[in-house]
Each structure stands twice: as C-alpha cells, then as structure tokens.
Amino acid sequence: MKRISILLLVCCTCFALAAWPQAPTLTFSFQSVAIPNAQVTDPAGANNSGTLVGRYVDHSGKEHGFMLKGKKVTNVDDPNGATYCYGVNNKDRIVGLYINSARNFQAFSYQAGKFTDIVPPGSVLSAAININDKDQITGVYVDAIGNQHGFLLAGKKFTQIDVPGSTWTQAFGINNKGWVTLDWGDSKGYEESSLLQGKKFTTINVPGAVGTGARAISTAGDILLTWYDGAGTAHGALRLYADGSYYKFDDPNALFGTYADGMNDKHLIVGQYLDFVKLEGFKATY
Numbered sequence: 001m002k003r004i005s006i007l008l009l010v011c012c013t014c015f016a017l018a019a020w021p022q023a024p025t026l027t028f029s030f031q032s033v034a035i036p037n038a039q040v041t042d043p044a045g046a047n048n049s050g051t052l053v054g055r056y057v058d059h060s061g062k063e064h065g066f067m068l069k070g071k072k073v074t075n076v077d078d079p080n081g082a083t084y085c086y087g088v089n090n091k092d093r094i095v096g097l098y099i100n101s102a103r104n105f106q107a108f109s110y111q112a113g114k115f116t117d118i119v120p121p122g123s124v125l126s127a128a129i130n131i132n133d134k135d136q137i138t139g140v141y142v143d144a145i146g147n148q149h150g151f152l153l154a155g156k157k158f159t160q161i162d163v164p165g166s167t168w169t170q171a172f173g174i175n176n177k178g179w180v181t182l183d184w185g186d187s188k189g190y191e192e193s194s195l196l197q198g199k200k201f202t203t204i205n206v207p208g209a210v211g212t213g214a215r216a217i218s219t220a221g222d223i224l225l226t227w228y229d230g231a232g233t234a235h236g237a238l239r240l241y242a243d244g245s246y247y248k249f250d251d252p253n254a255l256f257g258t259y260a261d262g263m264n265d266k267h268l269i270v271g272q273y274l275d276f277v278k279l280e281g282f283k284a285t286y
Helices: 002-019
Strands: 029-033 038-046 052-058 063-069 072-076 082-088 094-099 105-111 114-118 123-131 137-143 148-154 157-161 168-174 180-185 191-197 200-203 211-217 223-228 234-239 246-249 258-263 268-274 279-285
Touching (some): 038 268, 038 279, 063 094, 082 258, 105 137, 148 180, 180 211, 191 223
Parallel strands (some): 038 258, 063 082, 082 123, 105 123, 123 168, 148 168, 168 211, 191 211, 234 258
Antiparallel strands (some): 029 279, 038 052, 052 063, 094 105, 094 123, 105 114, 123 137, 137 148, 180 191, 191 200, 211 223, 223 234, 258 268
16 A cells, blocks of 8 residues: 555656646846946946946046936046945945055945945955945955955954855855855866855856856845856856746847846846947846
8 A cells, every 4th residue: 555655646746747837938138228428338236226336437438436327327436546336235325346546456335425445354455246235245355465255244343254165255245134145266266156144155056157156146035147158258147046947148239248247126137248349238127
C-alpha cells in the first residue's frame, strides 16, 4: 500500500506540474533619457515618484550631477568638485561622489541644498552608491594600502562589508529591509555578485555570464544586474526574488552594450547603452 501511495503521489504531482501555467515572459519597454543640450546623459538611480538622478556632460565638457523630475532638471553640483549622483530615496535625499582638488573620489549625501561628506574610517577614496528610505547608505571605499571594501552607513555607524574570499568588494543596492547587493572580485579575477541578508551571503550571478555586477534592489527583493558575455559586451538582467528567475534585456538601440544601474519599486529601470559614438541614457518599464 505504501508503494502504491507513493506512485499515486508522483503521478498527481506530475499532472499538477504539467497543468501549472508557465511564468510569463517579462516585456521591457524602453525610452531615451537625455538632459537638454548635454553631450552625455547617465541616469543612475530612480525613486518611486519617478525622480531620476545621475550625471551629465555639458557642451563645454563640464560634468554635473542632476536630478530630473518630469521635465525639470536641477543641477546637483557639490562645490568641491565634479559631481556624480548615483542613488535617491523617496525623500529626495541623493548620494554620490565628487572629485576633489587632489583628483580623489569623495562620497557625499545631498538634500535640500545641503551637501555632507561621507567619510568611512580609514578611507582615502570613497563613493556613496545607494540609499533607502531609512537613510541607510551603501557604497565603496579604498583604504590606505589600496584595498577596496564595501560599506554600510546607518545613522553614524559605519560597517565594513567584504564578501568572504573576495579580493575586493563594492556595496551597491540597499532596500528598505536592509538587504544589500554586492559586487566583488574572486581569486581568478572574475567579477561576481552576492545578496547580503543580515549575515547571510547568497551568490546571484547571471547564468551563462562571464562576469556579473549587482546593482539596485527593490523592496520586494528583485535585483537589477549588469552582466558580461564572452566577448566582454555588457547586458542588463533582472532577477525576481519570488522564484529566483533571471530575465535578460538590452536597449534596442544598443550596439555595443547595455548597462543597468538603478530601479525603483514600481517596475522602472534606468541605465545607459552604448551606440556608435557615446553612452546614451535610457529608462525602461516592465
């Protein structure tokens, strides 16, 4: 009777699997993002109201950070140097880096006209990359002997983050649960990616990729990645937290690569693609 019961269970399971509908294929819809009169536009982050942040290069060759709300462009230029904006939360607090007079990267945060340096202990170079609605900030810094570490800033407390066995680590995305996406180098020189939940590291490399760079993460746990094929060409990918499935994508105008950088909780992705001449900005919904 036990053997028959097991067989019946297997048969029922097989029938259920056969009848279960397949997961739908995601469709990505792309639009260009360009700052008026800019040579280059690089959107890097987005919040739930659709505000975009990034950097652009004007016609004189000067670099600026920007915030784009609808069609309104606001320059976000740290007075200490050329500015790159990378992340923005739902309170319009922005994080990024500027290049100081010594030509070193310095992390900052910005809100309502006020810039504040972010200085991880022991850092000589730093970049703030993302921020959640609790004002927790992720980023990367280089120490005095050239080692590269990820960091998490919560209030006034810095936590150094290094993926076990890595040669370098960068902390990229952070969601409102405090989950962090990490980009890191292995002992063979390849780029890999992980998700950090509490103290647990989970590898999240794109299947078939030669290298994977984790980027943003939504509150639901969906993760945006840039991955590289055997020819070294960059592509985008979205990993859904619900079932761990990966959906690869490219901007239809991309000729030499698509770079995915930021996302929000409302199915909006931002990044850049490379055409014949230069990097162009895009946003995509799915």
